[in-house]
Amino acid sequence: MIIAATAGEQNTVFCNLYNAATKTRIEREWNKNADWATIIHDIQSRLGGTSSTIPSVAETPVTPAKLSVVPQPVHLQDLRVKNIRTLLDYPLDLVKEWLQFQDVERPSLLDIHQINELIKTMCLAWAANKCEYPNHAESSYQKLVVDAVVSGVDELTAISAWMQQVQAVKTGAV
Template sequence: MNADEVYVIRSGVETNFAKSFLLAASDIQDFSKLLIIAAIAGEQNTVFCNLYDAVTKSRIEREWDKNADWGTIINNIQSRLGGTSSTIPSIAETPVAPAKLSVVPQKVHPQDLRIKNIRTLLDYPLDLVKEWLEF
């Protein structure tokens, strides 16, 4: 991805942002073409994702389906990206809740490492860090 600066997008599989991204991405056949990923504010703390073809600026739309088979959608997208579907466990085969699944292995952002190092150096409890971040 190219952007004007470094952005970190964190979203659980069960969030509206991730689901709206996955629905739109499931219609993309060629991921080598440039895309625009737009975070769209909903009501209160809800954030949705819109995808656009970067060349035509046209929105890639797919009708909202709250009962979609998210595991299959994730596997199909990953296979088009060149990954193997075996890297994502089937939701039916794993006792882990879908929100805990990792879609794509990611490098740790340098800011995350810096925070971890400071927390470790100061021996600050992880629970308090999480509580502060959630606040």
């Protein structure tokens, strides 16, 4: 079994598990009430092992863990892009593709102008099928997001307001 720590991926809480022989990912739905012995048993069953190698809770000695995992701090620009991507429901694969085009693995390796361009790209892609007039989305983005952030408005708040305005224009509510 291969346990690969994968911080920052969309649906990964702690790590991904892979079958070491086939190098295929072992899928497991998240259940906050599941007990680890059952999870391990299910994984071993899928790998062809038996649960007899897993000690029961009663057999497991209570000793402090010898390994400690120190979480790495998330860079603010990475978190910024993630939060905006989530708000827009923008596909993670498209962000990764955009970053690869820039020859980087994560937003924090870009300069601020490139990060701003990525965010604008995500926002305008979100608005693409929501505006009858393509220039409206871009001009309103400049006014309601860029200018608002410069004047001190929280970026997520500004983008949310812009999204509402774009949707209101399409429905004729403005």
